[in-house]
Amino acid sequence: MRRIDINCDLGEGFGIYRAAPDEHIFPLITSANIACGFHAGDPQTMRRCVELAVRHGVGIGAHPGTPDLAGFGRRAMELSDAELEAALIYQVGALEGMCRAAGTQIRHVKPHGWLYNAAATDARLAALIARTIQKLSPKWKLFGLAGSESISAAQAIGLPHVSEAFIDRAYEADGSLSHRSVAGSVITNPESAAQQCLAIVLQSSVKSVSGGEIHITAETLCVHGDNPNVLGILECVRERLAAHQIQVRPLD
Amino acid sequence: MRRIDINCDLGEGFGIYRAAPDEHIFPLITSANIACGFHAGDPQTMRRCVELAVRHGVGIGAHPGTPDLAGFGRRAMELSDAELEAALIYQVGALEGMCRAAGTQIRHVKPHGWLYNAAATDARLAALIARTIQKLSPKWKLFGLAGSESISAAQAIGLPHVSEAFIDRAYEADGSLSHRSVAGSVITNPESAAQQCLAIVLQSSVKSVSGGEIHITAETLCVHGDNPNVLGILECVRERLAAHQIQVRPLD
Amino acid sequence: MRRIDINCDLGEGFGIYRAAPDEHIFPLITSANIACGFHAGDPQTMRRCVELAVRHGVGIGAHPGTPDLAGFGRRAMELSDAELEAALIYQVGALEGMCRAAGTQIRHVKPHGWLYNAAATDARLAALIARTIQKLSPKWKLFGLAGSESISAAQAIGLPHVSEAFIDRAYEADGSLSHRSVAGSVITNPESAAQQCLAIVLQSSVKSVSGGEIHITAETLCVHGDNPNVLGILECVRERLAAHQIQVRPLD
């Protein structure tokens, strides 16, 4: 029987602010990427997310970003290697502390926003991220864009890695994600998202915005927590996957 | 042969700012309380401090504070139990991440500023702090004001604890520290600090601002990193301790 | 013909976060209290709010808070007089800059959250706030809880002041607002809010949680932007006021 992991970026609020209906998303996913306080997230939100993950048997991942609360970690920002390494260790360590206090542990790390996108094409940045995670634990898995430099960098040093595809984002012909500023870049229609999901899982293929087919092999599928229709998409996607006998199951 | 531990709050800068000549202090102390990014500190500074601690054989402690960079964690601030617990776990976890990346680990935790002072007299707050540290690791030692509620709270739950005395701060008759706003509350003269140090180590006693003697049994002595004369004090203190055959040695 | 001003706290988002549907609220109110970046708000949000206020003929007020983004300015926090004064001037000045760039100006100032509530009963704090506003402009009006120390402090120094009542918050018998942690303290039912509104405007009276009547004379009525039903309440309230020939009009 085929199987797939579904992940979501969660805990991306701050103080009184919420970016997603976290407590309703947890029952529908198998991996959670939890914001660590730099681009979003705060200690209480992180702790609540870890507890929800434990309760729902969801794999816990760190979702570190740049020190950019005002820009939600989506903007380009000059960071020295030393600053970036230290920022990653700090954030991942903080989440591991939350896991420790809850009697569990981190399973994966997925960089956020600009960091994720930049590492997909910048081999030097990708290598730095992979090395930093390995220093913390050689067993943690790196989530990276399928076919990107992030995955190659993890492979190169023997760090466990998981290829990711997106079911609520449009793809460019070169396999990168359409920029958020482009109309249609975020897919909010559950049917369209479910269709993209099935194409990826069954045919290892996704249709790009220019019409061509892109080959993608993915072990985990991402839906964004701040997608305005996140719950509708997740329900529709799970229904379709079930109808095709594809099991939604956490990574080992 | 008698022995004593000397600790110092370090890494209390932020970005380009420095609060103390950290690199010159490390060779003179045996325990470092490293700021964790809330009242002061940033990831790069934390990392550098951990590396300096390893190089100089200094015991590493977390020095978590309130989310109050503007007030250096010295002001009273209303925090719910849940917020405080999560803030402590976050900060200590972040430092443990730095230790992990450097192949070492945390030995102790010492709350900062207002949190430290409030926990000295507030039994409920002291219990919350002790419980939170124990959740993270039952082996980490809590540093607390000798004779305070912090020490009692740790004792009550079987958390390792270390009684602390200050050699660069004046004491009130009730054993609390004179408030920083009071003239003379911070001792900057090396001779005076050394004298207070010897009185504590040899006679378990310190003279209060009102003239009387206070009984204090301490296993670690604190000098503040932001004391304008921190290096002069540390050098003088170590000389006097050596002259009295008292060994300055990390805690076991 | 009777008249009343309706005000709302707006611009209380930060970065990607929103606390209220600002653009839908502006057409329904006559005074806006715009967050200034400390408890909430950021430069772009402030600017957009000023532009919306100009477009809809809404009076512009500064809504300064404590430096507490994590706690939304609702927690008690120790602030020296000098720190509080400077924080008020900074925030109000920043909003006046936004007004200047848009060819308009500030009409009033309403402190936020803990600051507002503390000043209602603390005469010394109230005096400090009134004096600070007067230093910036002797013509700006202070919004304060009807019958509170805030209003007395403004009166005492000849600063224009506007007595405020709340139509979406429950009142205690002593005329203070029920604490947000108490169930029912925030009124979300439009009918109940409209009823409280009419009682205040027509009978200068409001029913407290303990059942008694409190006498309140108010020139402006507040609905909270982050009330989950803010639009429903505003529409209902305006309908009822119109039915009673009460004009909703900005203060002179």
Added chain:
Amino acid sequence: MRRIDINCDLGEGFGIYRAAPDEHIFPLITSANIACGFHAGDPQTMRRCVELAVRHGVGIGAHPGTPDLAGFGRRAMELSDAELEAALIYQVGALEGMCRAAGTQIRHVKPHGWLYNAAATDARLAALIARTIQKLSPKWKLFGLAGSESISAAQAIGLPHVSEAFIDRAYEADGSLSHRSVAGSVITNPESAAQQCLAIVLQSSVKSVSGGEIHITAETLCVHGDNPNVLGILECVRERLAAHQIQVRPLD
């Protein structure tokens, strides 16, 4: 008699941190660029600087930066036009509030760090900055690198502008400042700074790091507050200027 203005970036501390001995610098300069809270600075520091400026007859300038306290505003950062405009208005408005409360007003604006350097060569950014300042006041002067796009942009729209040269920074052959990461880029020797100062004032010329002469016409000279030898440089420079009958005087 010849005359020159000497300016310095001040108020660049935050909370307990100080970047420069502000109170000793004010008597030695004629224009102060006061940090506005984004790259550095906080309300109390700003207020104290405004009061010192008034006491010493120093012209007050706003010194706005990017929202980057961690990087001291020195790093490249992606900012939309709308975000940058709003950030400038916010910061300059906040300082104007401080001036208003002290009965004085802003005379000039000098962008900080990366913003200053980027605007020197990026005509679009320079135009945006000039337009934004003009919206706030058509009388405020823009301080910009002599011969740079910043000055051209101000000229193009009729905004008053002041050409600036640096006496404690090395110049590249193209007239730009040597990057801070280059050894020798910051001049700390008072004699060398004084020599560079005299060359600029008397010969409108400065020697670049590659040995050639660059032509510079400047109306104001900058010394950095965080130069480790700022006081020594200022004293030496003033002595030499006096010896050459050059008056140090505020801009009109």
